[in-house]
Amino acid sequence: MRTDSAVATRAPTPVGRRIIFYAALCVLAIPFVMPTWWMVTSSFKPISEIFAYPPTLWPQETTLQAYRDAFTLQPFVRQYFNSVYIAMIVTVGTMLISSMAGYAFARIRFPGQNALFLVVLLGLLIPSEVTIVPLFQMFNSWGMVDTHWPLILATTFGAPSVLATFIMRQFFITLPVELEEAARLDGLGRWRIWWYIAMPLARSALAAVAIFTFQHVWNLYLEPTVFLQSPEMFTLPQALTRYTDAYGGQMWNVQLAAASMTVLPVLAIFVLAQRQFIEGLAQTGLKG
Template sequence: MRTKVWLYGVLLVLCVPFVFPTWWMVTSSLKPNADIFAFPPALWPDDPSWSAWGQVFDMQPFAQQYWNSAYIALVVTLGTLAVSALAGYAFARVRFPGQNALFLVVLTGLLIPSEVTIVPLFRMFNSWGMVDTHWPLILVPIFGAPSVLATFIMRQFFITLPGELEEAARMDGLGRPAIFWRIAVPLAKPALGAVSIFTFLHSWNLYLEPIVFVQSQEKFTLPQALTQFVDVYQGPLWNVQLSAASMTAIPVLIVFVIAQRQFIEGLAHTGLKG
């Protein structure tokens, strides 16, 4: 019993560096600007006020921007799942000439920083008339580095599947597409869950591409919108920014807490065989 108490005590202490910044963000959004950086910081404001939360929607079309981030992240997640599952299965289970060499070429996409490709991407999307639209924010992640990482995770998972499953399926008359949809995909739920979470979070937090491709305020995504809460002298309105940041971060934290077991299980399975 004493050992368990000590263990829980140590865990609580270790949680402080991770929990306190989020707590400070939320409680500071309820304070006036003058009290936000007071030292020592107050764990709870003396006179909490929700006025800054209302200002978020008065200063910008924040509800529309919230919707922009939500639907873009959802579309990117579904598109990445489709592309990575198909590509990962092909690299893991289908034998063709130059398979390993092609996979290494695909993996090099992880080594190229997004800053290097942003100018040619902008010129390409500008020639297609897609600047100041959400199409670049959807297409670049689905066919870019996030999808490469997702393909790697899916490949590592599909490699671990016993070959006897496919042999039994062929004896039952199933072709390659049916084996993929009816056997491989259902078994890959842990890996798909892991890919879903990190893809959604990556799209939700995307910053560079929105500021390059999107100029209209009503088309902003949340990371881009958070930088716009300033006063007439372009100084940051800290309580308003923290209110918007709290509304941005809390749903993501809730999703991760709910799905963290699936995420950890998926990553664990992908490392069984390489």
């Protein structure tokens, strides 16, 4: 017969350990969830309630005026479209370029291969602030200032492509050599092997590249500020700073409303591709 002390010291059941584990995760998630919660809920508050003390976790007086102002004070729909299509073009372009470069560095042997790959990786060490002035002079001489071409070209061939090339190379290294040998016996060349065999197998790595690149382009601020001048050409990060009143003060409720709408595409892409994203990081050696 078991004593009371033995029952009290009994180890938790698997279900109990799982409950404790999820409870601990919920507590640890609070510092990460609270800023987003405050941003979204404050976008429905009057500006006086945003700065109320003590702060409220839920609007006492719900209003949609900030969302209406976000669309009336600026061409927000056009700016939203600008960010979406620029991010999509750069993401697709980066996926194609990085997959070709990564495949070449991983599967094709040529003189100076490792040295050239090291030179490519050095691009990660160059801050964008160092190259922004010569880039502006170059695109200005081509008549591309106040267009979206500088953002598309400079970003597609910039730091995101370097990181993406590294991710794709690490993935293609793990592919069995027998796949290429079998493809060559079937008469496939390098291009067809890359497109018909390597690319379908690299969906998880491509998902990681897509999320990294889309998030980077979506959050660009320095480059749009330098290259764009017309409000109709602005992207969202640049547009968020332009919600000011007649005295130059920040319209915090309108900025929070616009920021809440800004995070939706990145959140949606991560939710839809999170499994492939995690698999891609695990297979390319970037897991923590």
